[in-house]
Amino acid sequence: MLSDRGRLSTAAVEFLQAFAPRLHQQFAPxxxxxxxxxxxxxxxxxxxxxxxxxxxxxxILENCHLPQIIMELRKGLNDDAxxxxxxxxxxxxxxxxxxxIEVFTERSLVSLEEGxxxxxxxxxxxxxxxxxxxxxxxxxxxxxxVDE
Numbered sequence: 421m422l423s424d425r426g427r428l429s430t431a432a433v434e435f436l437q438a439f440a441p442r443l444h445q446q447f448a449p450x451x452x453x454x455x456x457x458x459x460x461x462x463x464x465x466x467x468x469x470x471x472x473x474x475x476x477x478x479x480i481l482e483n484c485h486l487p488q489i490i491m492e493l494r495k496g497l498n499d500d501a502x503x504x505x506x507x508x509x510x511x512x513x514x515x516x517x518x519x520x521i522e523v524f525t526e527r528s529l530v531s532l533e534e535g536x537x538x539x540x541x542x543x544x545x546x547x548x549x550x551x552x553x554x555x556x557x558x559x560x561x562x563x564x565x566v567d568e
Contacts, residue, residue, distance in 0.1 A: 421433055421436070421454075421457040421458065421461060422457050422460055422461070426468070429461075429469065429472075430472065433458075433461070433472050433473060433476050434472075434476075436454055436458070436476055436480075437475065437476040437479045437480075440476075440479060440480045440483060440484055441479060441480075441482070441483035441484070443484065444483060444484055445484070445485075445486065447480070447484040447486060448486050448488055451484075451486060451488040451489055451492060452488065452492065455489070455492035455493075456492075458473055458476065458477065459492070459495065459496045459499065459504060459508070461473035462474070462496060462499070462501065462503055462504035462507045462508065463499055463500070463501035463503060463504040464501075464503075465503075470503060470507075473507075474507055477507065477511055478511075478514070481511060481514050481515055481518065482518070485515075485518075485519045485520065485523045486523070487523060487524055487525045487527065487528030488528075489511075489515065490512060490515060490524070490528045490531055490532055490535075491527070491528060491531045493508045493511045493512050493515075493535070494508075494512075494531045494532070494534060494535040494538075496508030496511075497509065497535050497538045497539060497542070497547075498538065502544045502547075505542060505544060505547050506544065506546055506547055506550075509535075509539050509542075509546075509547045509550040509551060509554070510550055512532070512535055512539075512550075512554055513550050513553055513554050513557070516532075516554055516557045516558070516561070517557065521561055529562065529565065532558065533558075533565070535554075536551060536554060536555055536558060539551025539554065540552075540555070
């Protein structure tokens with residue numbers, strides 16, 4: 421996936437995009453090994469790599485509702501590249517809007533809270549705006565976890 425050769429990277433990303441929807445919940449064991457390189461692709465300056473990897477993330481979020489994904493996206497919010505932080509924040513927003521509330525475990529909620537704090541203090545305005553929308557959804561879904 422991290423190859424600088426476009427055809428090789430394309431094949432790897434499209435492979436991930438093809439098998440993730442078929443695995444659904446069985447995608448859990450491979451979240452960590454595959455998301456690490458995917459997050460590195462989000463940081464690349466090449467728009468072709470960005471769009472391809474973003475489509476892959478969207479396909480995974482649509483089909484694999486796993487709390488481990490939230491934890492991996494949270495890691496991407498610490499990246500130096502603004503594109504990575506933007507894609508990860510919109511990925512978290514998409515997960516919160518599309519997934520059932522039962523998917524979120526205690527560990528993923530803690531990770532989500534950390535991500536909300538990170539998005540609120542990000543230097544990019546788009547990430548902060550996404551964080552506000554995520555915060556609104558968070559207050560709606562888990563009012564008992566919101567400190568007054």
